[in-house]
Amino acid sequence: MNKKIKISIFTGNRAEFGLLSPIIKKISQSKKINESIIITGSHLNKNYGLTSKEIFKDGIKKVHELKIKIRKNNSTEFTPLSISEIIYKVTKILKKLKPDIFLIYADRYETFTAAIAATQMGIPTIHLEGGDVTEGGTFDDNVRHAITKLSHLHITTNIDAKRRIISLGEEIWRVKNYGYPVIDLIREGNFATPSEISKNLNLSLNKPIVVFTLHPIPIEEHNFDKNINNCFSALERISKNDVNIILTNPNSDKGGDIILKYLKQFKNKKNFKVYDSLGRYYYHGLFSLIKKRNLSVVCAGNSSSGIKETAIFGCPVVNIGKRQNGRLRSNNVIDVDYNSEKIYKAIFKCLFNKNFKKKCIKTKNVYGGGKTANKVLKLLETLKIDKNKLLIKKFKWKVEQERDI
Numbered sequence: 001m002n003k004k005i006k007i008s009i010f011t012g013n014r015a016e017f018g019l020l021s022p023i024i025k026k027i028s029q030s031k032k033i034n035e036s037i038i039i040t041g042s043h044l045n046k047n048y049g050l051t052s053k054e055i056f057k058d059g060i061k062k063v064h065e066l067k068i069k070i071r072k073n074n075s076t077e078f079t080p081l082s083i084s085e086i087i088y089k090v091t092k093i094l095k096k097l098k099p100d101i102f103l104i105y106a107d108r109y110e111t112f113t114a115a116i117a118a119t120q121m122g123i124p125t126i127h128l129e130g131g132d133v134t135e136g137g138t139f140d141d142n143v144r145h146a147i148t149k150l151s152h153l154h155i156t157t158n159i160d161a162k163r164r165i166i167s168l169g170e171e172i173w174r175v176k177n178y179g180y181p182v183i184d185l186i187r188e189g190n191f192a193t194p195s196e197i198s199k200n201l202n203l204s205l206n207k208p209i210v211v212f213t214l215h216p217i218p219i220e221e222h223n224f225d226k227n228i229n230n231c232f233s234a235l236e237r238i239s240k241n242d243v244n245i246i247l248t249n250p251n252s253d254k255g256g257d258i259i260l261k262y263l264k265q266f267k268n269k270k271n272f273k274v275y276d277s278l279g280r281y282y283y284h285g286l287f288s289l290i291k292k293r294n295l296s297v298v299c300a301g302n303s304s305s306g307i308k309e310t311a312i313f314g315c316p317v318v319n320i321g322k323r324q325n326g327r328l329r330s331n332n333v334i335d336v337d338y339n340s341e342k343i344y345k346a347i348f349k350c351l352f353n354k355n356f357k358k359k360c361i362k363t364k365n366v367y368g369g370g371k372t373a374n375k376v377l378k379l380l381e382t383l384k385i386d387k388n389k390l391l392i393k394k395f396k397w398k399v400e401q402e403r404d405i
Contacts, residue, residue, distance in 0.1 A: 002032070004031075004032060004033060004034040005032060005033050005034065005100050005101065005380065005381070005383075005385070006033075006034050006035075006036075006097070006098065006099045006100045006101070007027060007033055007034070007035050007036075007099055007100065007101045007102075007103060007380060008035070008036050008037070008038060008094065008097050008099035008101075008102050008103070009024060009027070009035060009036070009037045009038070009103045009104075010037075010038045010040075010090070010102065010103070010104050010105075010110075010111065010114040011037065011038070011039055011040075011105065012039070012040050012041035012086075012108050012110025012111060012114075013041050013108060013110070013251060013252065014277050014279075015251070015303075015304075015305065016105050016106060016108060016111070017039075018182065018279070018280040019105060019106070019128075019129070019180075019181055019182055020103075020105050020128075020181065021181075021185065021280070022181045022182070022184040022185050022372065022373040023103075023128075023181050023372070023373045023376050023377070024037070025373065026373040026374065026376070026377040027377060027380065030377060030380075030381060032381045033380060033381065035062065036062040036063075036064060036097055036099070037062060037063050037064065038064045038066055038090065038093055038114070039063060039064070039065055039066065040065070040066035040067070040068060040086060040089075040090075040110055041068070041082075041086075041108070041110045041252060064093050064097070066086065066089045066090060066093060068082055068085045068086060068089070069081075069082075069085060076254075078254050079109050079253075079254065082109065082110075082113075083109055083112070083113045086110055086113040086114070087113045087116055087117050090113060090114050090117040090118070091117045091121065094117060094118060094121055094123060095121070099123060100123075100124070100385050101123075101124055101125075101126060101380065101383070101385070102114070102118040102123045102124070102125045102126070103125075103126050103128070104118075104125060104126070104127055104128070104147065104151070105127075105128045105129055106128070106129045106130075106144070107129075107132075107134075107140040107141075107143050107144035107147065108143070109139075109143060111143075111147060112143045112146060112147055115127070115146075115147045115150045115151060116150065119150045119151070119152075122387065122391060124152045124153070124385060124387065124390040124391060125150065125151045125152050125153075126151065126152070126153040126154075126155065127147050127148060127150075127151035127153070127154050127155070128155045128181075128376075129155070129156065129157050129161075129180075130144055130145075130147060130148040130151070130154050130155075130156060130161065130165055131144075131148065131154070131156045131160070131161030131162060131163075131164040131165040132144065132156075132157070132158075132161050132164075132327060132328070133164070133326035133327060134304070134323065134324055134325065134326055134327050135322070135325040135326035139218065141326075145168060148165055148168055148170065149168065149169075152174065152390045152391060152393065153174050153175075153176070153379075153390070154170060154174055154175045154176065155176050155177075155178050155376060155379075156175065156176070156177045156178070157177075157178075157179055157180040157181075157308075157367055157368065157372075158177065158179075158180075158328050158366060158367060158368070159177055160328055161177070161328075162175050162176075162177040166396070169395040169396050170393070170396070171393070171394055171396055172396075174393075176375070176379065178368070178372045178375040178376060179367060179368020179369065179370065179371070179372045179375075180308055180309075180367035180368050180372060181372040181373055181376070182280065182305075182308070182309055183312060183365070183367060183368055183369065183370045183372065184370045184371065184372055184373050185280060185284070186284055186309070186312050186313070186370075187369075187370040190281070190284075191280070191281055191282070191283075191284035191285040191288055192281050192282045192284075192285025192286075192288075193285065194285075194288075194289060194292055194293055196282075196285065197282065197285050197286060197289070200282070201246075201273065201282060202273075203244060203246075203273070204244065205289065205293055205295060207242055207243060207244050207271075208241075208242075208243045208244070208295065208296035208297070208298075208351045208352075209243070209244045209245075209246060209286060209289070209295065209296070209297045209298070210235065210238060210243060210244070210245045210246065210297075210298050210300055210347060210351070211246045211248075211278075211283070211286055211287075211297065211298070211299050211300070212231075212235060212245060212246065212247050212248070212300045212301050213247075213248045213249075213250070213301040213302075213303045213305075213306075214228065214231055214250060214259055214301045214302055214303075214320070215250045215251045215253065215256070215259075215301075215302055215303060215323065216250060216251070216253045216254060216255025216256050216258070216259060217255070217302075217321065217322070217323050218253060218254050218255060220321075220322075223338070224255055224258060225258065226338070227321065227338035228258065228259060228262055229262075230338045230339060230340040230343065231301075231320060231338065231340075231343060232262055232266070233340045234340045234341075234343035234344040234347065235247075235272075235300075235347075236269075237340075237344050238344060238347050238348065238351075239269075239270070239271040239272065241348070241351075242271070243271060243351065244271055244273070245266075245271055245272045245273070246273050246275065246278070246286070247263055247266060247272065247273065247274045247275070248274075248275050248276070248277060248278055249263065249275070249276050249277060283305070283309075284309070284313070287299065287309075287310060287313035287315040288313060290313055290314050290315055290361070291313065291314060291361075296350075296351045296352065296357070297315055298315065298316045298317070298318060298347055298350035298351055299315055299316070299317045299318075300317070300318040300320065300343075300346075300347055300350075301318075301319075301320060302319065302320050302321050302323040302324060304324060304327060306319060306324075306333075307319065307324050307327050307328075307329045307333060308327075308367050310330075310332060311330035311331075311332050311360075311363050311364070311365040311366070311367075312365045314332070314357075314360050314361035314362070314363065315332065315360065316332050316334070316349075316350035316351075316356065316357065316360045317332055317333045317334065317350070318334050318336060318343065318346040318347050318350060319333050319334065319335050319336070320336055320337070320338060320343060321337060321338055322337075328366055328367075329366070330363045330364060330365055330366050331359065331360075331363045331364070332359075332360040332363045334346045334349065334350065
């Protein structure tokens with residue numbers, strides 16, 4: 001009988017787990033893999049939805065909780081102190097688990113710490129969603145590309161990202177372009193029905209809907225209060241058009257606590273609803289109302305999910321500020337700065353301009369057609385774990401011909 005491959009998966013926040021969930025589901029069904037999951041960060045923080053509940057709800061059994069000290073995220077030492085603590089604790093867990101493969105996702109500092117620990121322990125590490133670009137004032141690019149150079153295999157969501165990773169000196173055989181895993185969930189119709197949304201979110205489906213999420217941008221903190229205020233001023237004005245506004249909590253980056261204070265002010269306001277986390281089940285369900293109920297729905301804020309997960313629903317997006325600058329996008333996105341009037345006009349156009357809504361319905365999704373999880377599973381099940389080959393990386397100075405990419 002062949003020995004099962006031991007794979008450990010790391011996740012540090014709700015968004016990351018949602019992206020990984022189609023892959024985790026496939027891995028858990030495999031008879032060739034013995035999987036475990038390490039969770040930390042906002043998964044275990046009640047201020048950000050305590051999203052570990054979603055993981056246990058999915059029936060995942062081998063979950064290892066990595067609890068870290070809850071610090072005020074308005075200080076410059078918040079992230080480096082968290083990084084040092086996570087490295088130490090991830091190392092201890094990995095020493096116990098002894099995985100053959102370590103699977104990590106995207107560009108969060110929690111993921112960076114996990115990559116440092118695993119690669120320094122000689123554990124072959126696979127990084128998903130590297131090679132993307134976000135030039136808008138976060139440290140995501142720095143972290144993402146650092147994780148790329150630490151990792152041994154790379155799975156990208158688009159061809160541009162694959163080319164960037166190869167241009168960073170990674171050997172072509174190490175880089176696979178499999179598409180965006182969340183498209184799998186959407187293609188399967190794995191989201192809330194209109195009746196579930198109406199009942200469980202206590203939401204009228206006869207009114208237009210704005211789904212709004214704003215994350216902090218550390219290097220813009222000097223203008224942050226003003227920027228947030230401009231966003232909410234525009235939302236208040238939009239709500240007076242008899243529009244439902246759904247607000248969700250930010251991530252746990254420095255400045256997130258400022259946004260949380262604003263959200264508290266809207267909990268009892270007419271036409272506003274505030275949620276710690278919708279989860280992708282309801283998040284995608286809301287966007288599905290566009291085609292299922294011919295309802296006007298717009299996604300607004302500065303989350304990457306607005307850029308990557310809406311086109312397939314034909315959902316218009318108002319992307320605010322510079323956080324997503326450089327990210328590949330479809331034609332359903334309107335970019336605006338933190339100007340209240342511009343935000344209001346952009347959201348109004350997305351909700352009430354018939355021509356623009358028709359354009360969004362027809363827009364092409366640039367993040368693949370699904371089946372990403374199947375491709376990842378096949379790679380994992382057939383991967384020859386030759387540490388001499390996987391761990392010893394050769395820097396390629398010359399990028400091969402584009403036809404080979």
